[in-house]
Amino acid sequence: MAAQCIACGMPMEKDEDFALNDRSKSYCRYCARPDGTMQNYDEKLAGMTGFIVRTQGVTEAAAREAARTMxxxxxxxxxxK
Ligand SMILES: [Zn+2]
Structure with missing residues (x-):
């Protein structure tokens, strides 16, 4: 059964999708810090905002709002909330 990251919603199917390749983790490698712990809300929000700016070419404010909603x-x- 496919798992889903609790922090970004990404489906996790392969071992390498999971943080530290560990299938017992409930979050994906994109939501993990280098030491394997999960990023906090502010870190994830900043990361997602940057990702949306890069991929969708919107302003930082619009991207932050979209990231918050997601x-x-x-x-x-x-x-x-
Ligand atoms: Zn994730």
Missing amino acids: MAGLPAWASK
Whole structure:
């Protein structure tokens, strides 16, 4: 059964999709810090904002708003509103 990253929603199918290639992790390698722990809300928001700016060519403010909306629907950030 495919897992889904709790922090960004990415489907995780292969071992290398998981943080540290560890299938017991509930988040993906893009949401992990180099030491394997999960990024916090601000780190992930900054990362997603940068990604959206680069891929969609929108302003930083618009990208941040889009990232916030995306993250609001994910289990890792359910307590953040
Ligand atoms: Zn992720």
